[in-house]
Amino acid sequence: MRPTVRSVRFTALFTLTALASTALAACGSGSGDDPDTVKVSFKQSTDNSIKVMDTYLADIKKQFEKANPGKKVELVPVKAPDSEYYTKLQQMLRSPKTAPDLVYEDTFLINSDITSGYLKPLDDYLAKWDDWDRFVDTAKAAATGEDGKTYGVPDGTDTRGLWFSKDVFAKAGLPADWQPKTWDEVLDAARTIKEKVPGVTPINVYTGKPAGEAATMQGFQMLLYGTDDGTEDPLYDKDGKKWITAGQGFEDSLAFVETVYEEKLGPEVSDALDPNFGTRVRGELLPQGKLGIALDGSWLPQDWLEGSGHEWPEWSKELGLAAMPTQNGQAPGRVSMSGGWTWAIPAKAGNPDLAFEFIKTMQTRANAQKWYVANSGIAVREDVANDPAYVEAQPGIEFFTDLVEVTHYRPAYPAYPKVSVAIQEAMEGVTTGDLSVEEAARGYDEALKEATDNQVVSK
Amino acid sequence: MTATAPRHAGPGVRREPASPAASGGRAGTVRRSLFRALPVSPAVVLLLLFLAGPIGYCVVIAFTDLQLTGQAESSFVGFENFTRAFRDEAFLNAVWLTLVFTVLSSLIGQNTLGLALASLMQRASKPVRTLTGGIVVTAWVLPEVVAGFLLYAFFRREGTLNAILDWLRLPSQNWLFTLPILAVSFANVWRGTAFSMLVYSAALNEIPKEVTEAAEVDGASGWRRMWHITLPMIRRSIGTNLMLNTLQTLSVFGLIWVMTRGGPSGKSQTLPLFMYEQAFQNSLIGYGTAVALLLLLIGSLFSVVYLRLLRTEF
Numbered sequence: 001m002r003p004t005v006r007s008v009r010f011t012a013l014f015t016l017t018a019l020a021s022t023a024l025a026a027c028g029s030g031s032g033d034d035p036d037t038v039k040v041s042f043k044q045s046t047d048n049s050i051k052v053m054d055t056y057l058a059d060i061k062k063q064f065e066k067a068n069p070g071k072k073v074e075l076v077p078v079k080a081p082d083s084e085y086y087t088k089l090q091q092m093l094r095s096p097k098t099a100p101d102l103v104y105e106d107t108f109l110i111n112s113d114i115t116s117g118y119l120k121p122l123d124d125y126l127a128k129w130d131d132w133d134r135f136v137d138t139a140k141a142a143a144t145g146e147d148g149k150t151y152g153v154p155d156g157t158d159t160r161g162l163w164f165s166k167d168v169f170a171k172a173g174l175p176a177d178w179q180p181k182t183w184d185e186v187l188d189a190a191r192t193i194k195e196k197v198p199g200v201t202p203i204n205v206y207t208g209k210p211a212g213e214a215a216t217m218q219g220f221q222m223l224l225y226g227t228d229d230g231t232e233d234p235l236y237d238k239d240g241k242k243w244i245t246a247g248q249g250f251e252d253s254l255a256f257v258e259t260v261y262e263e264k265l266g267p268e269v270s271d272a273l274d275p276n277f278g279t280r281v282r283g284e285l286l287p288q289g290k291l292g293i294a295l296d297g298s299w300l301p302q303d304w305l306e307g308s309g310h311e312w313p314e315w316s317k318e319l320g321l322a323a324m325p326t327q328n329g330q331a332p333g334r335v336s337m338s339g340g341w342t343w344a345i346p347a348k349a350g351n352p353d354l355a356f357e358f359i360k361t362m363q364t365r366a367n368a369q370k371w372y373v374a375n376s377g378i379a380v381r382e383d384v385a386n387d388p389a390y391v392e393a394q395p396g397i398e399f400f401t402d403l404v405e406v407t408h409y410r411p412a413y414p415a416y417p418k419v420s421v422a423i424q425e426a427m428e429g430v431t432t433g434d435l436s437v438e439e440a441a442r443g444y445d446e447a448l449k450e451a452t453d454n455q456v457v458s459k
Numbered sequence: 460m461t462a463t464a465p466r467h468a469g470p471g472v473r474r475e476p477a478s479p480a481a482s483g484g485r486a487g488t489v490r491r492s493l494f495r496a497l498p499v500s501p502a503v504v505l506l507l508l509f510l511a512g513p514i515g516y517c518v519v520i521a522f523t524d525l526q527l528t529g530q531a532e533s534s535f536v537g538f539e540n541f542t543r544a545f546r547d548e549a550f551l552n553a554v555w556l557t558l559v560f561t562v563l564s565s566l567i568g569q570n571t572l573g574l575a576l577a578s579l580m581q582r583a584s585k586p587v588r589t590l591t592g593g594i595v596v597t598a599w600v601l602p603e604v605v606a607g608f609l610l611y612a613f614f615r616r617e618g619t620l621n622a623i624l625d626w627l628r629l630p631s632q633n634w635l636f637t638l639p640i641l642a643v644s645f646a647n648v649w650r651g652t653a654f655s656m657l658v659y660s661a662a663l664n665e666i667p668k669e670v671t672e673a674a675e676v677d678g679a680s681g682w683r684r685m686w687h688i689t690l691p692m693i694r695r696s697i698g699t700n701l702m703l704n705t706l707q708t709l710s711v712f713g714l715i716w717v718m719t720r721g722g723p724s725g726k727s728q729t730l731p732l733f734m735y736e737q738a739f740q741n742s743l744i745g746y747g748t749a750v751a752l753l754l755l756l757i758g759s760l761f762s763v764v765y766l767r768l769l770r771t772e773f
Contacts, residue, residue, distance in 0.1 A: 087739045090527045112529040112742070210722050270616060270636030273723040414529030418741055428724055 037072040038354040039100040041092065043085045044077035047309075052302075052375050059370075064361045071354060076100055083212070093118040099348035101355040105152055106341050107142040108213065112414040113344075114145040120345045121149035125356045131363060131381075139380035142409045143342045146241075152342030153359050155368070156377030159336040159403035160218055162186070162322040163286065163294040165200075169320070172196040172292070179322045181329040183223070183256055186293070190265040193292040201285065202265045203293040207257055208428035210275040215427055216420040217337050217410065218296055223253035225408045226326035226335035235419070236411030242457040243411075243419060243448055246426075246441035252327060254437045258430040269432055283310045286319065295324065298400035302376045316395035323403060336403040339410065340380070378404060418451035521749040527742035540749035550750065552725055553733035557709065557757070560644055560729050565708035568648030570701060573655020578685070580656075581663055592656075599653030607717030610646040611635070614718070639719045639727035646714055651707065655700050662696035663689070698769035705761045709754065730754045 042053055054077070061073040078088050086109050092098045093113065105113065113119055126132045135154065143152035166176050172193045180186045190202035206219040224234050227249030234249050236242075260266040271277055282303045285291040287310060304312035323334035343362065345355045361367065369384045371377065373393040378400050379385040391398045410416060426444040429435030435443065448456055521540055525533040544550045576595065580588045598606065613619045614634040621631035634642045666689065674684050690697070712731040715721065721728030721736070728736075730750065738747025 083740060087527065090742075109528060115531060116526075116528045117531050118528070208723070210720055268616070268633070270633035270723075273636065274615075275720045275722070417529075421741065432724065434724065 034072075035351060036070055036354075037074050038102065038351050038358050039074045039076055040102045040355075040358065041076045041078060041089065041100040042104040043082075044079040046079060046081055050302075056371055056374055060358070060362050060367060063367075064358055067361065068357065073358065082106070090116070090118065093346050093348065096348040096350070099346040099350075101345065101349040101351045102358055103344055103346055104341055105344045107152075107154070107339055107409070107412055109412070109417065110143055110152055110342060110344065111145060111412045112417065114147075114151050115414045117347055119151045120347045120349065120352055121145075121147075121151055122153070122345065122356070123149050126150060126153075129360065131360070131365075134365075134381045134383050136380050136382060136385075136404065138338070138404070138407065138409060139340070142338070142340065142412070143344070146413065152344040153363060154340055154342045154380050155362065156372050156375070157338045157340035157380050157404070157407075158298045158378055159338055159400045159407050160222055160295070160297050161324055161336060161400065161403060163296055163300065164320045164322065165286070165289050165292055166318055166320050167289050168193060168197055168200050168292045176320060178320060180325050181333070182325050183226075183327050186325065187256075187259060187265065190260070190293060191263070194263075194265055197292070200289070201267045201291045203260060203295070204267055204272075204281055204285070204291055205257060205260050205295050206272075206278065207261070207266075207424075207431045208273045209421065209424045210273050211278065212424070213420055214278055216423045217339065219257070220253055220423050220427055221337050221408070221410065222295055222324050222335060223256050223327075224249055225337060226324065227252055229330060230326065230332065230335070233408075233411055236413065237457055237459070238411075240457055242455050243415065243452045245445045245448060245456050245458045247459055249327075250444070251437050251441050254426060254430050254440055257427050258433075258437055261431045262433065272431060273428065287312045287315070289318070298378055298396065298403075299376045301394065301396060321396060321399045323406075332406050334403065334406045336407040337410070338378075338404070338407040340377075380404075415452040415455075419448060422447035422451055517748050517751065520745055521752050523745045525745040525748075527739070527744050529742060533745065536745070540746045541753070543746065544750060544753060549725060549728070550733060553728050553730045554753075554757070556640055556727065557729040557754075559640055560647070560711075561705055561708050561761075563641070564644040564647035564651070565704040566701065568644065569651045569655045569704050569708075570697075572648060572652045573700070574659045574697075576652065576656045577659035577663055578689070580660060595653040595656055598650050601650070603650070603711075603713035604717055606646065606650045607714045610642075610649065610714075611718045614642045614646075635719050636723055639723065643715045643718055643727050646718060647708060647711055650714065651704065654707075655704060658696055658700045658703075659693065662693040666692050695769060698765050701768075702762055702765040705765070706758055709758050709761070730757070 040057065042057060044054065045052070054075075057075055061075060064073055065071060078085055080088055086106065089103055089105075090113065092100065093103070093116075105119070110119070132153075139154040139157055140150065142157075143154055144150050162180075164178060169176060169178060172189075173196065174189055174192060178189065180189065186203070193200060193202040206214040208215055211219070221235075228234060233244075234247070235244055237244055261269055261272070266272060267277070271280075274280075281291065281294060281296070282300055286294060286300070287304070301315060303310055304315050306313070324336065326333060326335050343359050345352045349355055362371070365381070365383055368379070368381055369387065369390050372379050372384060372390060376394065376397075378397070379390060384390050385401055385404070391401070422444050425447065426435075426440040429440040429443065430437055445456070522535055522537060523533045524530075524536045524539070576591065580591060583591070601609070611618075615621075616631075616633040616636075618634075620634065624631040670688060670692075671684060674688055679687070710731055711729070712735065715727055715729060715732055716735075719727045721732040731754065734747050734750045734754065737743045737750060
């Protein structure tokens with residue numbers, strides 16, 4: 001059939017209408033379209049066998065819908081590794097059409113997202129919520145913006161310390177209740193293992209860009225925050241709002257990393273700089289007794305739970321725990337770093353009130369406790385932390401909860417992610433031996449100026 | 460393409476210049492050509508919307524300081540992203556590595572190996588041909604990420620390559636650490652040779668048997684036949700293949716990401732990885748986009764060179 005003028009016109013019109021309507025339909029999936037549905041975005045594990053968060057949220061959804069008749073919860077999982085989750089979330093938060101009502105935010109990036117105007121201050125809600133007083137101050141601070149307002153409700157934290165293999169320690173003639181007092185005692189233990197237990201990596205300290213934030217936080221900051229007297233933040237001057245250039249503590253921390261790799265107390269440099277090395281530490285080296293000491297996070301047992309693929313229920317008998325000491329044993333003697341995640345409400349959310357109701361349901365005392373236990377998290381609520389049922393729920397919880405007293409939070413301001421990369425680069429330089437400690441520290445100063453628009457100060 | 464409207468009047472319209480009737484006729488022609496263009500208009504609209512639109516948007520963003528997070532508002536910064544790139548050692552390093560990677564894996568590796576395999580297969584028996592073809596093509600149809608994992612397993616310290624070297628009593632090493640750019644280049648050759656091989660097999664089959672036979676009778680050696688007959692005759696295929704290979708290689712991301720993540724110390728960080736790091740890890744969308752445009756520029760430079768080569772006679 002020859003196309004007539006009319007049929008052509010019709011086809012064109014039809015096509016255009018169809019196009020326009022699909023385009024509009026694609027935009028219609030935002031949060032504002034239904035005042036009775038609260039959309040909750042969260043990070044789903046990339047490991048299909050791990051369903052901790054899915055199960056927990058499904059339970060809360062049921063409770064919430066029962067308590068609020070007529071209201072609905074829509075869970076919007078984002079299945080991605082950390083760094084890609086942040087990116088995806090930030091893209092969603094940019095527009096009211098895609099912004100959910102509630103998002104799961106890492107404290108690592110929360111300040112950056114606050115500055116972007118992605119999140120809504122929660123102070124008005126928190127003022128009317130009695131449970132907020134139960135949260136410990138350091139955790140509250142982690143979700144506070146530079147404007148002093150609070151933008152998120154923390155759902156737990158983590159701490160870091162030294163895990164050691166009792167078997168390796170026995171072979172090396174080291175005590176089973178090991179608790180080093182200074183950095184030198186840590187290094188000495190590693191040297192002893194190197195000498196007496198061949199075939200075992202004495203100590204692991206994450207380093208370099210491939211390890212990412214693990215290098216900065218589990219590695220470098222666990223050292224840096226243990227230098228000086230521990231009362232001042234060694235990275236960021238809060239009063240002057242300036243980043244601090246590399247001083248003595250910074251160089252000493254780099255020197256510690258250099259010693260570990262130069263004396264071959266750590267893993268082979270090429271292994272340490274393998275992006276998948278963290279997985280091997282948790283899944284292979286520690287369970288098989290091939291690693292003496294691991295400077296690592298409180299969440300490790302999550303990997304050894306039933307159904308995880310590397311089940312290791314006996315870990316609590318085979319591994320010992322020690323706090324990371326300060327450099328020379330100065331007060332308070334121990335050091336730890338904390339991060340964690342918070343629930344935050346996007347600035348462009350359609351149903352913020354309902355979203356806060358959902359937070360309150362998640363944070364009833366019983367639900368909070370259930371969550372900490374399920375994800376090997378450390379409580380940030382005093383009432384839960386003091387509950388014997390929580391403390392006994394898992395070996396190690398008590399140890400890591402005690403570290404909350406001496407823990408530090410990162411200066412997670414907008415420039416932080418770039419500062420973190422600068423730290424990783426400095427570490428990588430001394431790890432490979434390409435840079436001396438001084439060179440790496442000067443390189444850090446340069447990178448710091450670039451990353452912070454020259455907002456730096458020397459101390 | 461059928462989309463172009465006829466420039467002259469259709470058969471039914473008489474040409475009557477300067478008469479009042481003509482203007483009506485011309486309007487009719489215009490209307491008619493518009494109607495004829497209508498069926499393709501959805502395609503044009505789609506192309507504008509989904510292809511030209513984003514590209515235009517990218518060009519605009521490249522001149523701003525837009526960030527994914529950490530900033531309330533973005534503003535135009537002129538050429539700052541571009542000048543910054545040329546001051547950035549990591550960028551220059553990435554450009555250099557991109558050239559090394561492209562020359563090693565595409566120009567030399569895939570291209571030459573593909574041609575060699577194709578010519579050898581011309582003479583091979585059918586079972587050998589099928590088997591070789593099958594193996595090579597399998598590497599090609601594997602998704603990039605899967606190929607990346609396979610080669611990661613091959614090159615890593617406890618990997619297959621070192622196991623073989625150990626067995627031969629040769630020194631082993633961590634290839635991904637000591638020679639990362641070579642390892643990823645090899646991976647790209649492994650993965651991409653099939654394409655060249657298929658292109659060249661098709662081209663070689665097109666060469667008339669009489670020509671090669673005549674040369675053989677005249678006593679030309681294998682190399683001379685290759686140089687004076689085969690290569691000139693498949694010149695166009697060489698050009699097309701080089702261009703496609705190069706463009707594909709310039710944009711390789713997944714393979715390198717899986718194997719080395721651009722490390723160690725940026726020793727295998729090609730431009731796509733550098734771009735990703737800037738845009739999504741450092742949140743510098745504006746800078747990352749500027750780098751993307753520079754990558755586009757490099758790609759078009761290669762294309763221009765190949766197109767010129769195609770025109771010159773051997």
